[in-house]
Amino acid sequence: MGACQSFREMCDREKNTNVHLSLPAVCIVWQTAMIILFGVFMRYDHESDAHWVEHRKHLNLTDIENDFYFRYPSFQDVHVMIFVGFGFLMTFLKRYSFGGVGFNFLIAAFGLQWALLMQGWFHWLDADGKIRIGIENLINADFCVAGCLIAYGALLGKVSPVQLMVLTLFGITLFAVEEFIILSVIHARDAGGSMVIHTFGGYYGLSVSWMLYRPNLHQSSRLQGSVYHSDVFAMIGTLFLWMFWPSFNSAICDHGDGQHRAAINTYLCLASTVLTTVAISSLFQKHGKLDMVHIQNSTLAGGVAAGTAAEFMLMPYGCLIVGFCCGIISTLGYIFLTPFMEKHLKIQDTCGIHNLHAMPGVVGGIVGAITAASASVEVYGHEGLANTFDFEGKFKDMVPTTQGGHQAAGLCVALCFGIGGGIIVGAILRLPIWGDPADDNCFDDETYWEVPEEEESIPTILQYNNHVQNKDIAESNFTMESESRARS
């Protein structure tokens, strides 16, 4: 910790938020690298290649059995979650809506390209050294990006776009390795990514945030809240996440009953979460008033927790129970844990991703392990069991109880990669070269965006007032200007 302390001091220099050269350079160079790597490695798969006509006749398939029609509607829903869901959920701050939705857009657009490559190398490499992509790869790339966007939630308002690009580059890389280990080596199942996406992404972001701890962040506290309309904008994000979560958890499930069941499970889990979130929010506020932060975030915890077990026979009541618990845990997290972590653990978590992703992700991993361990032939049927848990190839002799253990092992891997990776990447992001904002400049779009000027009328009154009487006005003038910026 002593070394860490001195490292921190080394990094705390005068801040320069000018990204005039670094941001364009990163974008152009990395995009060029993508083009070269795509040129070398990336090709269409059987179902998206023009040879499909011949291929499908060979396999005696009709056009509608192209994987596109199984997965495209879910893909589009996932896509909406990534860009509108995550993006608008982060518009809640009064003066960081541009950064919330805009940087989310930037890093997701970069991340999905890098994810296609990384996941391609691990999972989709053909004998000729080419990656063959189809609709399922696009969904997986979006999933991979989600992990990094979750991490962004912890850092919202405190980092520069260049830092976010670096965070994403390393985040995607770590994700792809972790996912390979969990899904392919350990053979854990994780259709909706409770472990792979949410646990990893959550702890990755929290660890980075811990490394980037700002003791004087209170200097920006005037901007670290919402205004009325920014809360309504954030509800757009919340609702699109909530509504499309059944698509998220079912998008890459098995054709047929797998996708069908995952959608139903997630739908039920989320419904239940809303009620307990409202209950706890009302119970712990003065006069039973509801807090928008809880409604915006904790209502989604059920979707996170339903991820791993989405495809399993969790049963409708099981889903409701999972949602019930997650609504409570997540809301209590916002009320008690987030302030505690900021004060005592030096983890500043702008969006409360610990309560929305990290904890419910762990819950989801545990639920998945239990559900897998208790699977039986009576409930799934012989073929159903093999199908759902993918007991084939070298895993064809596995039994549900063993699978439960593998699930638990997968959760540990996700935790380790999240925390370990976050600390390393956090150390890199502390280097004083990334253009991050000063402590009194956080949560402010002015730093990285051309913000439209508001009409000049309020200052005009003040000038008039100054003209009338010129004392005591300095302070009022100051608040006036900040008001003028915060308005609209």
Added chain:
Amino acid sequence: MGACQSFREMCDREKNTNVHLSLPAVCIVWQTAMIILFGVFMRYDHESDAHWVEHRKHLNLTDIENDFYFRYPSFQDVHVMIFVGFGFLMTFLKRYSFGGVGFNFLIAAFGLQWALLMQGWFHWLDADGKIRIGIENLINADFCVAGCLIAYGALLGKVSPVQLMVLTLFGITLFAVEEFIILSVIHARDAGGSMVIHTFGGYYGLSVSWMLYRPNLHQSSRLQGSVYHSDVFAMIGTLFLWMFWPSFNSAICDHGDGQHRAAINTYLCLASTVLTTVAISSLFQKHGKLDMVHIQNSTLAGGVAAGTAAEFMLMPYGCLIVGFCCGIISTLGYIFLTPFMEKHLKIQDTCGIHNLHAMPGVVGGIVGAITAASASVEVYGHEGLANTFDFEGKFKDMVPTTQGGHQAAGLCVALCFGIGGGIIVGAILRLPIWGDPADDNCFDDETYWEVPEEEESIPTILQYNNHVQNKDIAESNFTMESESRARS
């Protein structure tokens, strides 16, 4: 009316809007009840159960013929209509956007669970006493919830969340009974729910509103309007409802031509409605200016009216005619009928659901009856006729003219359930135990939500002004504060 009057007096006590215990209690207890009931009754159906692999081989089906792929895209669109469509349509009030979108979220999440049970008991109960659910049940549950959200539209800003939960509990119950009578007993067809959803929901809400009449509601009139940006938020709701209405009306239609035709019919009907809404809105405003209230609401009336006949051979020009009329009727309703009802019938209808749902719903029921009665083998084909009107089983000898009569009977049942149910539930909601707001406290999120504080600068000027000269300021100070709250 005398008894009603004295009952009213009994209920008009001092208001206590503290829902500190009642709201959490209702949420937790009811959600627990849902878990127990789901545990006892709810199972997966053939297509979402893990036995599907064996089941489909038995029936010689491919995976893509799982009902999931027929209905999931429509389901997701309906889901968006319920949560974003209805939710954001109700954000138009300047200071009730949290309540509009937030309470909509709460009651929809509860309602869909209760609807799965209620509809399950009536329509999907297996021989072993279990309800088997699949994607179609999820759509039906969303439909059922829509009826209650329509009713909420009439009460927006005037009731507590606890009252809304009660309204939903009884609303879903009434809906399920009414739906069973109309669809199963009477054998009326109502794919898009003009009668079952919109007529019922509309008159249910209006009757409750009549029972909850507030003679002094003008005390909140300063908040009973929109501001510029809240009108733009409401357009999000309008457009998602408008765009996805073809999915709503086609979601549970027959596979193949049924869903296809319902989508086309609704699309055309809605397009036509927009033009007549604009025409009437412009014609009756000073200088031909358009009124956002009409654009936000009346443009949707065509979708409501296309509900019952959506699956029938309404013909493209028939759709345009229905839309044409509904745009006119609905807009005239906003201009003339809503003020009349408030003044003379003591029905306060915040969102104008009478013009958007109730009247167009009745029109839809009538259009459905006429279209059904005039159906012929020439137009539908032998199989098509039996298929579209479900002339099978004990109804296999029915003819179109009889079907027309049954449709009309269905409409009457919907009206009776709506009005009768609304009066009874309204009486229950008048009990002084539900924490509803006082007359001068309506349409204000402050009552049930933690509302973010605005920046404190404008009052600062006033304090300064007070310092300069201390008279005549009281009134200005008052308006200033309300301005400070309304801003953002």
Added chain:
Amino acid sequence: MGACQSFREMCDREKNTNVHLSLPAVCIVWQTAMIILFGVFMRYDHESDAHWVEHRKHLNLTDIENDFYFRYPSFQDVHVMIFVGFGFLMTFLKRYSFGGVGFNFLIAAFGLQWALLMQGWFHWLDADGKIRIGIENLINADFCVAGCLIAYGALLGKVSPVQLMVLTLFGITLFAVEEFIILSVIHARDAGGSMVIHTFGGYYGLSVSWMLYRPNLHQSSRLQGSVYHSDVFAMIGTLFLWMFWPSFNSAICDHGDGQHRAAINTYLCLASTVLTTVAISSLFQKHGKLDMVHIQNSTLAGGVAAGTAAEFMLMPYGCLIVGFCCGIISTLGYIFLTPFMEKHLKIQDTCGIHNLHAMPGVVGGIVGAITAASASVEVYGHEGLANTFDFEGKFKDMVPTTQGGHQAAGLCVALCFGIGGGIIVGAILRLPIWGDPADDNCFDDETYWEVPEEEESIPTILQYNNHVQNKDIAESNFTMESESRARS
């Protein structure tokens, strides 16, 4: 040009923005005409008619092979792009959000009806003189409307709703003729409409704007910008366009690999565009700050340019290259070309459609020609080549190189129709009968909308101030009022 000058003078009379009679008349009469024409011409096609049950048995198809299931999810995404995407993209002006989203709604709803007829007459007329419509026609109608909405982007805030209706009537007509020539006569391929939709629509709008040049538009310059929240609203439009563009470009592609490949290509192209847009935006702004105008618009240029070649074997790296270039070109267009065009070419382009649609559309046409010309049997396979380029019927002997030439010819036709049509329609719209706003009244919703009154508190301070001291206040009072209107 002399004649044009005198024509301009003739038209520059006192403005009367009262559309009290003209707007309702246009809406009612045109909608009635639609009903009559639909009655005469419009019928359901095989797949949406009730005879489908018999038809599909005859063809040995299952229900899921109804075209509805191939295209409906994409159709709904396209529908969202038309109404929410285009609509909200145009809400960025501080006081023209109602007009942006509202008039977009109006002209799209009219346009799609007229498009169904026009495209039907050219492409879908049966032997019995009837147009048979199905889901593909709905998508095509939405596409056709997109051309007119693009044109609206150049005119945003400067025209009356009546002018927009006229613009749409002629725009759809021109579009249908142009599309028939390009697709059916010349046999160019244009799945995503780079040429047919974007090039045509872009130059159509720019030519109209040139004809409607307002030398004194600076009188409205106070309103020709955004405020903080209007920029966030516009991001809703941007993101829904960006996310659903893969559906736009794949919606009417061939079943199977065609739709699959088009979605992948567009997805990649758009991802790449975001990075170069951010790079260029940052590089050319002071301190490297990002400009919301670029993020809102230029990020979409890749989708436009991927249109023509979407279905071709553009290869993943090819898509990234196209996107890379378009992001640069489009952003540079906003920085340098738009001001140049306004100053030197007398083209006022409110939304910068030249950079978002016109230029990228031309790029897309060129990319399409090159990709088509370089197609080979090795890459596509024999059947794939015939299938992708539709080398059948009278075109069955065509070869890729010829096809490349035809593509280039198609691009020229689109340009000619856009520019020529725009000049003619612009001349019509200059007639002083359409109720367009005066130069100092542009970009202001007050002209055509009932705008909600803001709270009256700021003027109250001023009155108070006036009471205290009555000089120097006139100017302050003036700015105050405009502020009061612009706020919220």
